[in-house]
Amino acid sequence: MCYFISPFHFNVPFKLADYFPDRKKYFIEIGFGRGDFALYLAQNQQDVGYLGVEISSRSVLKLVRKLLKTKINNIKAIKIDAFMLFSIIEPAFSIDNIIFNFPDPWPGHPERRVSSKEHLLLIHRILKRDGSLYIATDADILKEDIEQNTKGLFSLEKSKMPYFTFQTKYEKRWILEKRDIIYYRLTPLPYAGKYPILAYKGDGNMAHVIFKLKDKMKDLDLPLPVRLRPLNDMIIIIQRPYKRVEEYLFPVLVKERGFVQKTFFRLYVRGDEARLILDDTGYLVVTEGIRKAMAYLRDMLLKMGHIEVIRDTT
Numbered sequence: 001m002c003y004f005i006s007p008f009h010f011n012v013p014f015k016l017a018d019y020f021p022d023r024k025k026y027f028i029e030i031g032f033g034r035g036d037f038a039l040y041l042a043q044n045q046q047d048v049g050y051l052g053v054e055i056s057s058r059s060v061l062k063l064v065r066k067l068l069k070t071k072i073n074n075i076k077a078i079k080i081d082a083f084m085l086f087s088i089i090e091p092a093f094s095i096d097n098i099i100f101n102f103p104d105p106w107p108g109h110p111e112r113r114v115s116s117k118e119h120l121l122l123i124h125r126i127l128k129r130d131g132s133l134y135i136a137t138d139a140d141i142l143k144e145d146i147e148q149n150t151k152g153l154f155s156l157e158k159s160k161m162p163y164f165t166f167q168t169k170y171e172k173r174w175i176l177e178k179r180d181i182i183y184y185r186l187t188p189l190p191y192a193g194k195y196p197i198l199a200y201k202g203d204g205n206m207a208h209v210i211f212k213l214k215d216k217m218k219d220l221d222l223p224l225p226v227r228l229r230p231l232n233d234m235i236i237i238i239q240r241p242y243k244r245v246e247e248y249l250f251p252v253l254v255k256e257r258g259f260v261q262k263t264f265f266r267l268y269v270r271g272d273e274a275r276l277i278l279d280d281t282g283y284l285v286v287t288e289g290i291r292k293a294m295a296y297l298r299d300m301l302l303k304m305g306h307i308e309v310i311r312d313t314t
């Protein structure tokens with residue numbers, strides 16, 4: 001049984017049904033930490049396909065090692081920024097429950113919190129209309145943020161009693177310290193606005209192109225998907241982009257000597273500039289193939305006219 005979904009081989013778009021074809025419901029846990037809560041819930045809800053999403057290698061390793069000692073078959077772990085993953089989950093409105101126990105409160109970095117407007121919108125897009133987002137927290141800044149940013153987007157239920165019986169590592173710790181824990185259950189309200197794609201947080205110098213727009217950017221109509229063979233031992237596939245508000249996310253696969261990498265290029269507009277960047281620098285190796293793929297997309301965009309390159313580090 002393979003419990004790990006490799007970020008290099010996962011399917012795009014990401015459909016939970018591909019990984020749990022025989023389950024009726026889908027749960028996602030963000031930041032499962034030691035993974036005991038995930039194991040407990042998945043074991044006790046056999047009709048659920050349970051996806052644990054973590055950015056920490058150690059946590060993924062811990063959970064997979066625990067799972068290997070069981071015969072459980074309705075849970076998988078993926079190492080990726082949860083909000084990046086949410087940008088590419090399809091279909092929309094398909095997840096029953098999303099759970100984040102004791103998210104980091106990120107003092108001084110409100111945009112990183114689970115409760116930032118952007119992250120809440122990413123969650124809203126994939127939750128079933130009768131689904132729920134569960135957040136447990138002791139942190140005052142998170143409590144304030146949740147109450148402020150969910151307005152008009154989620155209806156809010158809060159409780160001093162947990163919704164789940166199993167206590168996580170942080171929960172046990174904060175209970176011992178008698179901290180004031182609040183358990184939130186958020187249910188989506190109707191929303192007619194647009195949904196974002198995760199904002200880029202990586203190192204912009206790795207390989208990017210900045211364009212000057214001569215007038216407002218039109219809707220992109222590029223000849224995609226495309227499969228290129230720029231060198232004998234190199235294959236580049238660029239797929240049709242996902243589109244949100246003035247943003248495009250292009251799935252890209254590059255196969256070259258020693259590497260197979262699946263990644264994303266993001267194109268977004270800011271004022272009279274458009275930027276084409278790598279969306280995930282966490283695990284990507286910026287190879288010749290990645291640079292060639294970006295240069296190819298740059299040339300395609302230039303052919304549309306009305307834009308010129310003002311910076312290019314491909």
Ligand SMILES: C[S@@+](CC[C@H](N)C(=O)[O-])C[C@H]1O[C@@H](n2cnc3c(N)ncnc32)[C@H](O)[C@@H]1O
Pocket residue numbers: 030031032033034053054055056059080081082083100101102103104168169170171
């Ligand atoms: C404070 S710990 C809580 C761990 C566990 N839920 C518990 O209650 O014991 C927060 C966890 O969230 C993970 N995390 C933070 N931001 C994340 C993100 N954007 N995507 C996935 N995991 C994330 C961290 O690696 C960490 O393991």
